[in-house]
Amino acid sequence: MKIAILDDYQNVALDFADWDSLGAEIEVFTEHIPDRDELVRRLAGVEAVVAMRERTPFPAELLDRLPELRLLVSTGRRNAAIDIAAARARGIVVCGTGYLPEPTAEHTWALILAAMRNLPSEERSMRGGGWQLGLGSGLHGRTLGLLGLGRLGSRVAAVGAAFGMDVIAWSQNLTAEHAAERGVSAVGREELFRRSDVLSIHLVLGDRTRGLVGPAELAAMKPTAWLVNTSRGPIVRERALLDALREGAIGGAALDVYDTEPLPAEHPLRTLPNTVLTPHIGYVTREVYQVFYADAVEDIAAYQAGAPIRVLDP
Numbered sequence: 001m002k003i004a005i006l007d008d009y010q011n012v013a014l015d016f017a018d019w020d021s022l023g024a025e026i027e028v029f030t031e032h033i034p035d036r037d038e039l040v041r042r043l044a045g046v047e048a049v050v051a052m053r054e055r056t057p058f059p060a061e062l063l064d065r066l067p068e069l070r071l072l073v074s075t076g077r078r079n080a081a082i083d084i085a086a087a088r089a090r091g092i093v094v095c096g097t098g099y100l101p102e103p104t105a106e107h108t109w110a111l112i113l114a115a116m117r118n119l120p121s122e123e124r125s126m127r128g129g130g131w132q133l134g135l136g137s138g139l140h141g142r143t144l145g146l147l148g149l150g151r152l153g154s155r156v157a158a159v160g161a162a163f164g165m166d167v168i169a170w171s172q173n174l175t176a177e178h179a180a181e182r183g184v185s186a187v188g189r190e191e192l193f194r195r196s197d198v199l200s201i202h203l204v205l206g207d208r209t210r211g212l213v214g215p216a217e218l219a220a221m222k223p224t225a226w227l228v229n230t231s232r233g234p235i236v237r238e239r240a241l242l243d244a245l246r247e248g249a250i251g252g253a254a255l256d257v258y259d260t261e262p263l264p265a266e267h268p269l270r271t272l273p274n275t276v277l278t279p280h281i282g283y284v285t286r287e288v289y290q291v292f293y294a295d296a297v298e299d300i301a302a303y304q305a306g307a308p309i310r311v312l313d314p
Contacts, residue, residue, distance in 0.1 A: 060086035075292035085314035097295030104282035105155035111254035140164035145196025153202035205232035
């Protein structure tokens with residue numbers, strides 16, 4: 001069996017699992033391959049692919065050009081970038097892995113704290129010999145708004161409460177009872193944007209959430225409020241966000257996810273002063289990679305034995 005491990009940016013995949021146990025030929029791709037023709041060429045003859053989250057999409061058109069592909073393992077429990085129905089129709093098994101929610105919730109707070117206390121600019125100033133550029137903002141007594149109160153949103157809510165914040169939330173299916181169980185107040189959508197000093201997004205990207213945060217929602221926010229997104233870039237309309245940041249309609253945006261990843265070097269977000277940007281590393285920890293790659297090896301071994309596990313449904 002020939003196996004390809006895609007988008008291993010840190011070149012660490014082989015360190016986190018017993019790949020030798022598979023008795024396979026393994027090739028690791030440490031650079032993202034955005035060109036589809038090049039990707040098809042590089043994956044020629046590959047029977048199993050391990051895809052890191054949604055870094056490389058696998059639509060039906062690409063699957064048609066990979067006739068020898070029989071197994072596609074996606075790290076995590078879901079992958080919106082894989083056409084699972086098309087894969088199944090072509091006889092390709094798609095499997096997932098386990099996941100840990102804690103690192104992304106932790107990174108959300110790293111972004112919030114960095115934004116509210118001006119850490120990027122203060123850190124750069126210190127390295128250049130400077131001292132105390134500006135004033136930070138505290139969290140105690142402020143309002144934390146959560147767009148989504150699932151596993152991740154609930155973890156973020158608990159930390160907000162520990163900081164003494166007033167935590168409110170909205171999502172399409174959120175009930176007052178569910179929110180109260182987590183010490184959170186359920187509010188209406190407009191109220192969420194209007195009241196939040198920090199608004200953090202914790203929704204799954206889908207038809208109902210794509211572009212959910214647009215011009216009207218951003219216009220409703222306080223001019224001092226920060227938007228935080230560790231979920232998926234397309235939940236926020238990028239053009240509307242750029243306009244709001246340039247015009248000072250909101251205080252800023254702390255982002256770990258983008259419409260296009262890796263974020264192009266010339267992207268305007270990189271030049272705006274009222275942003276805190278990280279390269280989609282909310283889940284990039286040793287603990288998560290241990291789960292991802294150990295489970296990926298288990299998935300491949302089970303496939304080799306004729307009894308696939310953790311098979312994903314369309």
